[in-house]
Amino acid sequence: MNKALRNPLIYIVFVLPAFLLFLAFFIYPIFTAIDNSFTxxxxxxxxxxxxxxDNYATALHDAAFWKSVRNNLYFILFSCFIQVPIIILFSLLIANVKRLKGLYKTAVFAPSIMSTAVIGILWGFIYNPDFGLFNKVLGLFGVESIYWLSDRKWAMISILITNAWQWTGFxxxxxxxxILSIPKELDEAAAxxxxxxxxxxxxxxxxxIMPIISVVIMLSIAGAMKAADIILVMTKGGPAGSTDVMATYMIRYAITSFKHGFGNSIAVLIFLFTLVVTVLYQVLIARRNERIEY
Known part of the structure; x- marks a missing residue:
């Protein structure tokens, strides 16, 4: 067995299938999208x-595109400064409960395994201006009904709350x-x-736990840059483009309007923006969170 493992061909045989899949489903589509973006x-x-x-120039001079970029930034800021603190708070609370810890973990994780379409429809009922839960509660305090998904002032925050509810448990x-991997002796000694x-x-x-929090922030940023499904289900980018993000902007042109070349240019811009944001985060913040040994 040891003699076989010294043979480089053994490693090539095991690595080659995964490498071919990586080329076929990641590298090739990227270069195809770049090529099509110039057409x-x-x-x-x-x-x-x-x-x-021309496609890139058209996008960069389109006010609707920059509105979608702004909405992606809203996703990032909401994730980093509101969702992440909530994640840390609930994690600390669940870690310190004595009974039914498994139940709490299952309860918070459940939304993450639900279909985005189901979640969008569910929260659509919650946001309904006539019989939705939020407006029913507000009505108890004499507040008039709010059109959560059709009012430009409230639509984006409604999407952000729904998206956070889906992924916070994950x-x-x-x-x-x-938290649970930290030796109990440290906490007991401090107590x-x-x-x-x-x-x-x-x-x-x-x-x-700063290293794992850094990973959570990184995943949140990446998720914010590719957010699309929850928006398509709930608002389709409306009202008047107020909930459009770069991905929904791309879908509108690449699929709905049959401007495949222009849609690919938006896909390339999404890739570049995501790359820039994640690299900046890694260089400016994540590198400070070194691996911790207990």
Whole structure:
């Protein structure tokens, strides 16, 4: 067995299938999208006309495109500054419960395995201006009904809340696993020294789980940049493009309007924007969160 493992061909045999799949479903589509982004192809005809950087110029001079970029930034900011603190708080609370911990973990994780279409429809009922739960509660305090998904002032925040509700549980399980992997002796020693629960959480637990929190933020940023499905189900980018993100902007042109070349140029821009944001985060923030040994 050891002699076989010394043969480089063995490693090639095991790696080659995964490498071929990587080339076929990741590298090849990327280069195909880049190539198509320089064309006016409609996605159907055999005629492909190369038009240079015209698609990119059109996108960068389109106010609707920059509105979609702004909405993607809203997703990122909401995830980093509202969703992540909630994730940490609930993870700490669940980690300290004595009974039914498994039930709580299952309850918070359940939305993550639900279909986005189901979640969109469910929250559509919650946001309904006539019989929705939110307006029913507000009505108890004499507040008039709010058109959550059809009012430009409320539509985006409604989408952000729904998206956060779907994925918060997934990240809570990740952070919770990191918390539970911390040796109990550290917490017990701090408690003996007189540290309060809040002090133990802020001075011991949080510093030790910073690497996984960094991963959660990175995944949140990546998820924010490719958000589309929940928007398509709930608002289709409306009202008046107020909930459009780059992915829905791309879908509208690449599929609905048969501007496949232009849609591919948006896909390339999404890739570049995501790359820039994640690299900046890695360089400026994530590198400071070094691996921690207990």
């Amino acid at each position: 006016s192809w409609n996605g159907i005809s055999k005629d492909v006309n190369y038009i240079g950087f 990240y809570i399980v990740m952070v919770l696993a990191a 003996i020294d007189g540290a309060t629960g809040i002090q133990r959480a802020t001075k011991i637990t949080l510093p030790l």
